[in-house]
Amino acid sequence: MQTWTIGGATVTRIEEQVGPNDVVAGEFLPGLVRERFEKHLSWMVPVHYNPARDRLITSNHSWLIRIGGRTILLDTCAGNHKERPWLPRFHRQETPFLERLHAAGVLPEQIDIVLCTHLHADHVGWNTRLENGRWVPTFPNARYLYSRIEDEHWNPEVGDRRARNPARARVYDDSVSPVIAAGQAVLIETEHAIDDRLIVKPAPGHTPGQVLLDMRDGGDAAVFCGDVIHHPVQVYEPSWNMRSDEQPAVAYATRRRVLESCAMSGALLFPTHFAAPHVVSVTRGGDGFVPKFASPNQ
Numbered sequence: 001m002q003t004w005t006i007g008g009a010t011v012t013r014i015e016e017q018v019g020p021n022d023v024v025a026g027e028f029l030p031g032l033v034r035e036r037f038e039k040h041l042s043w044m045v046p047v048h049y050n051p052a053r054d055r056l057i058t059s060n061h062s063w064l065i066r067i068g069g070r071t072i073l074l075d076t077c078a079g080n081h082k083e084r085p086w087l088p089r090f091h092r093q094e095t096p097f098l099e100r101l102h103a104a105g106v107l108p109e110q111i112d113i114v115l116c117t118h119l120h121a122d123h124v125g126w127n128t129r130l131e132n133g134r135w136v137p138t139f140p141n142a143r144y145l146y147s148r149i150e151d152e153h154w155n156p157e158v159g160d161r162r163a164r165n166p167a168r169a170r171v172y173d174d175s176v177s178p179v180i181a182a183g184q185a186v187l188i189e190t191e192h193a194i195d196d197r198l199i200v201k202p203a204p205g206h207t208p209g210q211v212l213l214d215m216r217d218g219g220d221a222a223v224f225c226g227d228v229i230h231h232p233v234q235v236y237e238p239s240w241n242m243r244s245d246e247q248p249a250v251a252y253a254t255r256r257r258v259l260e261s262c263a264m265s266g267a268l269l270f271p272t273h274f275a276a277p278h279v280v281s282v283t284r285g286g287d288g289f290v291p292k293f294a295s296p297n298q
């Protein structure tokens with residue numbers, strides 16, 4: 001198990017998959033400047049970059065947070081059996097994700113809160129699972145939190161969205177609607193306190209309604225930032241947006257703000273897609289920041 005301790009909380013990484021992206025590095029990060037990128041080869045190869053195929057390597061994982069008797073799952077990866085022909089990496093997966101959750105000591109019915117940082121296909125997949133041909137909530141006792149702005153952005157019943165973008169509608173239909181139908185969805189407004197140690201805050205740009213989770217306990221701090229940042233080279237180069245950042249200028253501003261805040265507070269940064277060891281602390285340096293990888297302590 002890969003577990004980090006933050007005050008009285010433990011944070012365990014539940015892996016779905018790690019691997020090369022579907023596209024080359026300069027397409028994944030369209031602002032990438034090759035000569036600046038190549039300065040980082042020594043630490044990126046082989047864990048964070050495959051030079052033979054020119055692919056950045058990313059992970060897809062959930063963060064299992066246990067704090068004060070609560071069990072929270074942050075982001076739910078891409079899920080099993082989902083039809084995603086336009087996303088080859090996540091199409092019709094069969095991964096032992098729930099077995100890995102079980103190995104971490106947690107059954108689906110023990111999850112109290114699911115927090116989706118945003119509603120992209122690789123963050124909502126395990127919201128549901130297939131049961132007798134129907135999509136049902138995977139975590140029957142959980143409240144599923146996500147932002148109202150995000151819901152309004154993705155709801156396929158608005159205007160002609162369903163006809164215009166059937167792929168987007170499909171993700172909402174199989175991974176969001178069943179949770180709403182079961183009465184388990186809780187739409188959160190701008191800032192939301194789960195309790196005094198766990199605050200959900202807006203982190204727009206990658207999507208308009210993306211949120212992050214700020215955790216503080218016993219003088220320690222962590223920021224679970226979803227897709228504010230996708231790859232550790234962006235800590236050095238925060239202006240290199242990722243290709244699906246929907247509002248590029250906002251995404252850059254949010255990334256800088258979050259990195260600045262981690263550099264100020266010493267909080268560990270837990271993104272959803274960094275390869276091993278998946279977590280960094282941040283200091284200021286150069287034109288941007290410098291990451292220091294933080295290995296799990298259990």
Ligand SMILES: [Zn+2]
Nearest residue numbers: 120122227272
């Ligand atoms: Zn993502």
